[in-house]
Amino acid sequence: MNRHLAYQYLQPPYPTSNFLLKIRQSSTPSLLALMTTFSKSVIVAAIMMVTTSSFAGSSKLAERIEALNNSQLKTYSFLEVMYDDGYFPKPLVEQSEEILVTLCEQIETHKPKDLQQLYELTRAATARFNDLQVDFLAMGSEIETVARENIAMDFEAISRFYGFQADSEELIGNREW
Template structure:
């Protein structure tokens, strides 16, 4: 998203921070199963939901391309922590973008 001028870098930075925070929560809380992981990813997705307003104010939005990129990043995080069976759609199921 940094390579696309449609997405303001300072807001992409905020999205990156959400994902890094998710990693920290996974490391701290060590979810035992997918249900526990999904609770964490849903909370992070809710943070992206709130960020949508800032994208709108900047003349941008979390649209199809961004949704796919963000979803893939959530899946990358899940698999990096050993949750290979995570469903990409369930990881971001609470999204409103």
């Protein structure tokens, strides 16, 4: 499904607002606008449609992982604890994994020469996790202790597999979760 189908799903009998136009123009709806306009079941359905449309299943993500140059990361299980825990919505865990895979791709593209350059890349990835926290909350979950430790462990593994001995707290230093 694509974002246009999500838009069609949310058309009347539900109230029409400027928010609907936003959904049509963007692949990520404003969850706060959703929460003030629609019922919880409609919100969850819309989130599921939009998040699943962003990733054509995990096969596309698997292809990106397979394309990485780092052989250790090709066999690494990202966010294993979060995938195994039903508390975390699978589409959001998949988006979280996508953030980590994107970080790997950026490390391979930009080839940071020192920890400072690596930290710039990890701060950008952490900011994406900060943004994702709103989606977790909207779906009755959150990036809490278990998730935080799993994410930090994966950031540390990524840095180690690319030859850096980075401080794990510094890797996610700008986290808001």
